[in-house]
Amino acid sequence: MLQLSIRSLNKQYANGVHALKDVTLTIQKGMFGLLGPNGAGKSSLMRTLATLQDADSGSVQLGELDVLREKEKVRQVLGYLPQEFGVYPRSSAVELLDHLALLKGVTQRAERKELVDYLLQKVNLFEHRKKAVKSFSGGMRQRFGIAQCLIGNPKLIIVDEPTAGLDPGERNRFYNLLSEIGEEAILILSTHIVQDVRELCTQMAIMNRGEVLYTGGVDEALDLIEGKVYEKRIEKGMLQDYRERYAVISDKLVSGKPLIHVFAEEDPAGDFKLAEANLEDVFFAKINALV
Structure with a gap:
């Protein structure tokens, strides 16, 4: 079974902040909650797993892939929704997804159209496909972010603070979407919102000041x-x-x-x-x- 194995991961920035301190986690297929306050090191870990920054030491394996050394291969099987993601001001949802699919290597126009339509339907944005993404509400933009995550059937999906700023209705729609796609890959949900983890995840970790304070089941955490x-x-x-x-x-x-x-x-x-x-x-x- 596919798993993500993180061992003794360390990261210290030039300003002296020790963002990751000997982080060790084993994450299986399904939804995994990474919980911690702002500044806990969650985003530093997510950026490292997403191949956007290097670690100082340690190892990360995704199945047979060495995440820290085989970055291009990892990116082919990765879906990443950062806390903030930029969009082209005038691009419609269908145009932007088509462009991103092309960048991900889907070169056949007909195949790309079929994929884009499927993804927009999956995240319930098909009827808004011709609208500029910049005009979308917060919840719609996050759902669009999930659509771009799913290009290429990723094995690892990383979602960083996805529900911050969403109203209750948008949050529930987003929960349902994450729950559905979390059955098909390793999905890491990084958040400071406890409810997100309680609603969606069976396995979790708690981080603070760069360290893992707890890892295990949500129910086992409650038993403590x-x-x-x-x-x-x-x-x-x-x-x-x-x-x-x-x-x-x-x-x-x-x-x-x-x-x-x-x-x-x-x-x-x-x-x-x-x-x-x-x-x-x-x-x-x-x-x-x-x-």
């Missing part, structure tokens, strides 16, 4: 904190006091008051309520080295 997260609504002015006294892993406003989640083996003050474990709590507990 099951029965150890307590919640309480408090007065706004008490938040700092609670932070100093307890291991507060998250807080959010509910009806104008902070609802805090605290990591503890038992009710820390006798007046907390046991909270239902969620992936956001795992995320913060790992980043704060509580588990």
